[in-house]
Amino acid sequence: MYKQELTIIVQSIIASNTADQYAAAAKTLSDFYKKINSITFSQDNEKAVKGGVALSSLGAADCVDDYLRTVFFIKGIYKALTQLCHDFPDRSINVLYAGCGPYATLMLPLLPLFNKERINAVLIDINAISIASVQQLVTLIGLDEYQIQLLEADAITYTSPENFSIDLAVSETMDYALTKEPQVAIVQNIAAQLPAHGILIPKEIRVDLMYTFFDQEPYLKNAVTEVEGYKTLQPYPHSVFVNRLFTINKELFSKTTPVYKLESDFYKLPDNFSNHPDVCVFTEIKIFDDVELKTAESYITNPYCVVSLYSLINNSALQLVYDFSAIPKWSYNLKNE
Ligand SMILES: C[S@@+](CC[C@H](N)C(=O)[O-])C[C@H]1O[C@@H](n2cnc3c(N)ncnc32)[C@H](O)[C@@H]1O
The missing domain is CATH 3.40.50.150 (Vaccinia Virus protein VP39)
Known part of the structure; x- marks a missing residue:
């Protein structure tokens, strides 16, 4: 026993x-x-x-x-x-x-x-x-x-x-x-x-859109040897928070009709992005009360790069789409106004 x-x-x-x-x-x-x-x-x-x-x-x-x-x-x-x-x-x-x-x-x-x-x-x-x-x-x-x-x-x-x-x-x-x-x-x-x-x-589960330099952001590669709290992690200083895309919580799914896709609003693409060339998704988790897992404190809160802004230069706005009808994946739609 x-x-x-x-x-x-x-x-x-x-x-x-x-x-x-x-x-x-x-x-x-x-x-x-x-x-x-x-x-x-x-x-x-x-x-x-x-x-x-x-x-x-x-x-x-x-x-x-x-x-x-x-x-x-x-x-x-x-x-x-x-x-x-x-x-x-x-x-x-x-x-x-x-x-x-x-x-x-x-x-x-x-x-x-x-x-x-x-x-x-x-x-x-x-x-x-x-x-x-x-x-x-x-x-x-x-x-x-x-x-x-x-x-x-x-x-x-x-x-x-x-x-x-x-x-x-x-x-x-x-x-x-x-x-x-x-x-x-x-x-x-x-x-x-x-x-x-x-x-x-x-x-x-808070899902945020950021423009940043993905390679410079903290990213947890070994959860046993790199145990650091968010206060000691060094986020890339020139990242730009664009918006909270979704919050996955009880309220989001209280409706009876199931959905299999979440679509964000359209966001204007920046004209100058040399300091923050990547479109990234950041996830933070409020577990309960004041207990939270911040960026890169866990494998499950590592950031994710969706696309480089350099490949979107002929467009003016971007929408992110999270599709979980099969294996969950991120994609995007573009607008040119
Ligand atoms: C990330 S592991 C976590 C295991 C454990 N809960 C922990 O926290 O250490 C996820 C577990 O969920 C199970 N799982 C994933 N999808 C599931 C589903 N649709 N129904 C039941 N179990 C599922 C997997 O088989 C796996 O054991």
């Missing part, structure tokens, strides 16, 4: 508040999973779904090593669960974790901090090996007494039963600039099922 060891690790994650502490606490969690896991994960079981590609079980396991991501999500989810337990003191809190991966990294470590009657969790993954792995971990860690239901299902189409009103939905199924993975399609499906008080994590 590893419950006590995991409790100490998650407490150190929640207490951490410097880059060194984040890195040390995340490493302990990663080492813990690697020590107790006995399943060999494959990198050949990626799955294409309607809104993107679900990572292989190996790729999903490796997410634990995106250190700031792991620490900040666990901190944010802990805050959300604590708030819900406070708001609803007389009943258990229904949690849907969509895309739990083989370690259920963002939920299993937190369970020992709550009384087993307080949390009622449904954990979904499209990958059967991930579900088998989480089942094994639940037993090994000693969490069998908790109300945990494990489901092999597609979170883009999953409908929760009527007797399971979701208090907290968690999904981290995204890559940088929302490319490749199906985060937005999953959020669209789950947001429509949340009651008014239901919390979605991440609470907001």
Whole structure:
């Protein structure tokens, strides 16, 4: 039984508040999973779904090593669960974790901090090996007494039963600039099922248009050795913030008719852009409350270059289009007035 060891690790994650502490606490969690896991994960079981590609079980396991991501999500989810337990003191809190991966990294470590009657969790993954792995971990860690239901299902189409009103939905199924993975399609499906008080994590994914020098912007290449908070990262000084394109949150998808494409307004192209020649998408994540992942703090908040302004010189305005009907991708439309 590893419950006590995991409790100490998650407490150190929640207490951490410097880059060194984040890195040390995340490493302990990663080492813990690697020590107790006995399943060999494959990198050949990626799955294409309607809104993107679900990572292989190996790729999903490796997410634990995106250190700031792991620490900040666990901190944010802990805050959300604590708030819900406070708001609803007389009943258990229904949690849907969509895309739990083989370690259920963002939920299993937190369970020992709550009384087993307080949390009622449904954990979904499209990958059967991930579900088998989480089942094994639940037993090994000693969490069998908790109300945990494990489901092999597609979170883009999953409908929760009527007797399971979701208090907290968690999904981290995204890559940088929302490319490749199906985060937005999953959020669209789950947001429509949340009651008014239901919390979605991440609470907001902010997608911004910037003109900048892409190669000069911070870009996380090794999340284990480059653990730096945004206060110490050096953004390119001549970048130009153009506008917030979209905010992916519960409200965006509260409508009943699903969409598969998001289109921005048209933005005037700059006449002089030698200092900021690239059209880029920046993503920041508000996980919950004051817990945020800023640019390049995680692989999933790395910036993305859509096109060079040098190739648009005969045009006057640009619109960005995010299409998540299949593997999510960015494109653009141009206007010449
Ligand atoms: C980026 S990994 C994250 C794993 C884990 N939640 C973590 O934070 O470390 C995303 C996981 O979501 C799963 N996934 C992706 N799309 C899915 C879908 N449509 N339905 C269910 N699971 C999905 C993948 O199989 C993968 O295990």
